[in-house]
Amino acid sequence: MYIPEYYEFCCRVNMVAGHDALEKIPELLVSMGASNPMVLTDKGVRAAGLVDILITAMADKLCIKTIEDEVPPDSDLKVVNRLAGVYREKGCDAIIAIGGGSVLDTAKGINILVSENSDDLLQFTGAGALKRKLKPLIAIPTTAGTGSEVTIAAVIADHEKNRKMIFGSYFLLPDVAIIDSRMTLTLPVHITAATAMDAMAHAVESFVMLSKNPLSDAHATEAIGLICRHLPRVIQDPQDKEGRLALATAATLAGIAFSNATVGMVHALGHSVGSVCHVPHGTCMAILLPYGLEYNCHKVEERIADLLLPLAGADLYTRTPQKDRAAAAIACIRQLNRDLNQSTGGAHAVCFKDIKDREGNLSVPENSLPQIAQTALGDGTLFYNPEDMDYDDCLRVLQAAWEGIPLNTRTSKESQR
Amino acid sequence: METFVEIKPGRKPLQRIYLGTMLWFVGRAIQAAARVDNQVKKEFQSMPPNYTFSLGAFPNGPYMVVGKNDRGKATYLGGDLSKQPVDLEMTLKSMEHLFVLFTFRESTPTANSRDRMIVNGDVPQACAAVRILDIVQVYLLPKFIARLAIKRYPKWSLKRHTLDRTLILIRTLIGI
Ligand SMILES: [Fe+2]
Numbered sequence: 001m002y003i004p005e006y007y008e009f010c011c012r013v014n015m016v017a018g019h020d021a022l023e024k025i026p027e028l029l030v031s032m033g034a035s036n037p038m039v040l041t042d043k044g045v046r047a048a049g050l051v052d053i054l055i056t057a058m059a060d061k062l063c064i065k066t067i068e069d070e071v072p073p074d075s076d077l078k079v080v081n082r083l084a085g086v087y088r089e090k091g092c093d094a095i096i097a098i099g100g101g102s103v104l105d106t107a108k109g110i111n112i113l114v115s116e117n118s119d120d121l122l123q124f125t126g127a128g129a130l131k132r133k134l135k136p137l138i139a140i141p142t143t144a145g146t147g148s149e150v151t152i153a154a155v156i157a158d159h160e161k162n163r164k165m166i167f168g169s170y171f172l173l174p175d176v177a178i179i180d181s182r183m184t185l186t187l188p189v190h191i192t193a194a195t196a197m198d199a200m201a202h203a204v205e206s207f208v209m210l211s212k213n214p215l216s217d218a219h220a221t222e223a224i225g226l227i228c229r230h231l232p233r234v235i236q237d238p239q240d241k242e243g244r245l246a247l248a249t250a251a252t253l254a255g256i257a258f259s260n261a262t263v264g265m266v267h268a269l270g271h272s273v274g275s276v277c278h279v280p281h282g283t284c285m286a287i288l289l290p291y292g293l294e295y296n297c298h299k300v301e302e303r304i305a306d307l308l309l310p311l312a313g314a315d316l317y318t319r320t321p322q323k324d325r326a327a328a329a330i331a332c333i334r335q336l337n338r339d340l341n342q343s344t345g346g347a348h349a350v351c352f353k354d355i356k357d358r359e360g361n362l363s364v365p366e367n368s369l370p371q372i373a374q375t376a377l378g379d380g381t382l383f384y385n386p387e388d389m390d391y392d393d394c395l396r397v398l399q400a401a402w403e404g405i406p407l408n409t410r411t412s413k414e415s416q417r
Numbered sequence: 418m419e420t421f422v423e424i425k426p427g428r429k430p431l432q433r434i435y436l437g438t439m440l441w442f443v444g445r446a447i448q449a450a451a452r453v454d455n456q457v458k459k460e461f462q463s464m465p466p467n468y469t470f471s472l473g474a475f476p477n478g479p480y481m482v483v484g485k486n487d488r489g490k491a492t493y494l495g496g497d498l499s500k501q502p503v504d505l506e507m508t509l510k511s512m513e514h515l516f517v518l519f520t521f522r523e524s525t526p527t528a529n530s531r532d533r534m535i536v537n538g539d540v541p542q543a544c545a546a547v548r549i550l551d552i553v554q555v556y557l558l559p560k561f562i563a564r565l566a567i568k569r570y571p572k573w574s575l576k577r578h579t580l581d582r583t584l585i586l587i588r589t590l591i592g593i
Contacts, residue, residue, distance in 0.1 A: 006531045126537065210530035251425050262530070316556035377542025388551075 001280050002303070005368055007213035009260045012170065015360035017249060019241055024174045025096065025138060029062065029253050034138040039064050040107050042071040043100045045142050046172050049180035053182050054098060054140070065090045068383075077121060077158040080109035087114050088097035096134035097174070098183075101148040104139055107174045108154035112136050121156065121165060130169040139174035142183045145195025145282055147202055147255015147284035149177035163179070179252060188283040190347035193340045194233045194282030196247055199223060201270075201292075204333075206261035208303045209384045210294060216261035219253045224310040228248035228336065235343045266292035268379035270397060271337040272372045277364045278357055281316050286337055287351060291397050293330045294407040299386040301326045308332065326371040334406075351404025367399045432442035432516050437479040437496065438574065439519045440472065442589065444493040445551045449588035451491030453581050457552055460545045461491045468590035470538070470546045474515040483556060495590075505538030505546060522566040556585050 005267035016024050029035055032196045041051055046069045046231035058064065068083055087095070087110060097107035112124050115134035124130055139149040154167040184192070203223040206216050227250045234243035269292075293304050309317045311332040318326050340348040347354045352364040364372075373394035376382070382389055418442040451459040465486060473496075475481030482503060482527065494501060497559055509515040514533040517523045536543050553565045564570050 003530065008532055210526055211532075376545050380536075380540040380544065382544060383526060383547070387566070 001105055001214055001217070002212060002313075004211075006057050007069075007211070007215075008380060009213060010170065011150060011256045011260070012067065013173050014176045014177060015252065016176060017245065019181045019245065020057070021178045021180040021246070022054055022140070022182070025054075025178065026061040028059060028138065029094055029136060031312040032094065032167060033069055034136045036063060036065045037094040037136075037138070038083075038090070038092040039098065039109075040071060040083070040103055040110070041067070041098045042073070042100075042103055042415065043069050045069070045103070047086075047185055048142075050142055050183055050186075052100060052148065054096070054194075058320060064096075066090045069108045071099065071103050073102055073106040074189040075109065075156045077109075077156055078160070080106055080121060080156060081119070081156045082120075084110045084113035092139070095411045096138045096140065098140040098142060100143050101146045103175070104141075104148050105154040105156060107137060107139070108167065109156045109364050110173075111135055112167070112370040125167055127166045129167070130171045136172050137174045137180060138353045139177045140178045140183060140250065141251070142242070143187065143191070143195045144184050144251040145252050147199065149174055150252060150255040151259045156362065174362040176416040177252065179210050179245070179248045181241045181248065184244045184248055185239065185241065187238075189238055190344045191280075191282070192247070193231065193235060193344055193348045194237070194280055195251070196227050196234075197280075197286035197289065197337070197340075198282040199247070199251040199254040200227050200333075201266050201289050202258040202263060203227075203250075204289060204307060205266055205292065206254070206257040208300045208386065209262055209264040210386060211261045212303070212382055213261060218256045220261075221310040222258060223250040223253035225308065226253070228311055228313075228332075231336070232339060232343070235308075235340060262384040263381050264292065264385035265295060265376075265382060265397075267386070267387075268376045268381045269372070269394065269401075271379055272279065272375035272383075273352070273398075275366060276373045276375055279352075279363050283349055283355065286340070287349060288397075290333050291401050292332050292409050293326075293333070294409055295389075295393070296386045296407055297326055297330075352398075359366070363399040364402065366402060368381055368403060369395060372398055427556070429512065433511060434517055434531060435511065436474070436519055440481035440496065442557065443472070443550070443553060444483055444495075444536075445592055446557055446585060446589040447549060448491055448547070449585045449586055449593075450492040450553050450556060452588065453568050453584050454552060454556075457491075457549055460549050461485060462489075462523045465504075468542065469501055469503050470507065470542070471495065471503045472507045472550070473498070474509045475535070477512075479512075489521070506535070507544050507546065508535045508537070509533055509575055510535065519559040521562055524566050524568070526568055556582050559588075 007222050035215060051067060053169060071079060095107045095111055097104045098253040109121060113121060113132045141149050149239050152168055152170055152172055154172055156165045158165060203220040206212060207220040218221060226246045230243040230246040234240050266285060266288045270288050273279050273284045297304055308325045338351045341350050355363040357363050373391055376394045397407060429540050451461050468483055469482055469484030471480050471482045480498050481497050484492060484494050486492045510533055554566050555563050555571060
């Protein structure tokens with residue numbers, strides 16, 4: 001096991017997980033001195049009936065002051081300001097955020113304004129601007145993937161001034177994360193596959209990148225094992241409650257791992273494909289993950305070899321000689337992608353050229369790869385990648401991932417002289 | 418009575434002189450490289466007009482500041498943070514951490530991954546600044562030391578290794 005000379009690890013979110021975890025919310029709020037929550041969500045989550053599940057679970061034990069579902073897919077400063085007004089008007093004293101990353105980021109923004117009694121979010125940007133505890137915030141993730149319920153950052157876009165405000169503070173963490181299997185039970189299979197592969201990418205990247213440490217490793221390997229054991233089964237049987245809970249748990253574990261050990265080039269390239277071509281994040285992660293490992297393999301082969309154990313289980317791990325383990329681990333992830341591709345009837349793409357929009361056009365046209373490569377060079381997660389990446393490297397990886405052919409690892413090694 | 422020169426604990430004057438010299442070299446070398454090396458030139462072109470960035474140690478330095486002047490040329494602006502607004506600050510959390518970095522016991526990526534550095538500014542520019550610093554280190558340092566400081570020793574043309582390097586070293590020393 002790799003023990004760095006110095007590392008930091010922190011996770012202070014209270015987790016409540018189960019098939020009926022929602023029912024615990026009234027009690028949790030009382031313990032935090034609150035009883036009048038605002039429920040924050042988006043239209044999609046509401047239409048999927050997830051807010052109704054929450055309301056039914058609360059029965060008469062909790063008075064929900066207001067339910068706001070106007071959160072756009074991309075968090076927005078104007079929405080934050082308006083909802084902070086609603087929070088004050090209705091006399092709320094806590095926020096329950098039910099949804100994905102954007103809902104939670106919006107909730108964090110509102111929480112800053114109402115707790116600091118301010119109208120100007122800009123004052124609190126950057127790291128360390130918040131000095132004290134905010135109002136109670138409960139997060140209920142509805143996709144088992146992002147892990148945003150345990151990350152300290154929030155990004156809120158100011159669309160008028162065309163800029164993004166980034167906030168970072170332990171005070172932004174939700175007080176409680178509720179992991180309830182009912183929240184992901186109705187998630188369509190291809191989205192389940194993509195979001196689970198996002199969680200997989202968080203776990204795998206945190207395990208091989210530069211800031212890994214024994215505590216993040218423990219979370220990462222457990223997450224990988226859970227995903228490998230349960231994802232194929234959940235895709236076969238989406239109503240598998242245990243499987244759903246296992247995947248949601250894995251996403252949280254992976255979230256804890258990467259928020260303490262960061263991600264690397266898979267996310268740098270994935271963010272860029274997402275921003276240039278608007279492909280869902282999880283899909284990019286699934287496609288790019290094997291390439292991220294191949295690219296770094298000559299630098300961190302031992303770490304990748306260790307991944308074979310959670311990926312394939314003890315049997316295959318012990319049968320595989322040490323020198324072949326890294327390659328076997330990468331092959332395992334490719335195989336998982338292929339299996340998911342089959343079981344979702346092709347909806348889970350294994351290379352970029354296979355992703356098509358509704359009209360049947362390529363979502364990632366080959367001539368967009370140079371722009372994606374250029375964008376990736378400005379992504380901070382590259383700092384944490386074991387091997388350096390320049391424009392040509394990014395393009396080479398993207399090209400291979402576009403066609404779906406393995407990366408020529410000799411080239412990566414040769415540029416290292 | 419004897420008079421004592423009081424040495425305040427924690428000040429480490431020698432370390433400070435060493436780091437100040439190194440930063441002075443790096444700052445002037447960036448200015449020189451931006452005039453000779455195409456890649457560094459390009460990185461500066463991608464930055465907004467009058468963009469400035471600094472490297473140094475919290476809380477009292479030493480620092481170095483580099484920026485684009487009115488004509489868009491990269492210029493070493495000295496070691497004083499307060500003389501001009503700085504758009505991107507790369508600050509090691511203590512002089513000790515900067516010393517470990519500049520004695521090549523820890524690479525920049527390792528220092529960053531161990532949370533020894535605070536980066537305050539836009540991320541794309543921070544990435545560009547790190548690439549500039551990497552290139553300059555390859556110019557300034559012998560290969561066996563540069564390899565400790567950066568992730569990958571680059572494959573450069575012979576001209577870059579010899580002619581460009583000589584030009585940059587001369588320009589760094591005389592400051593043009
Ligand atoms: Fe992700």
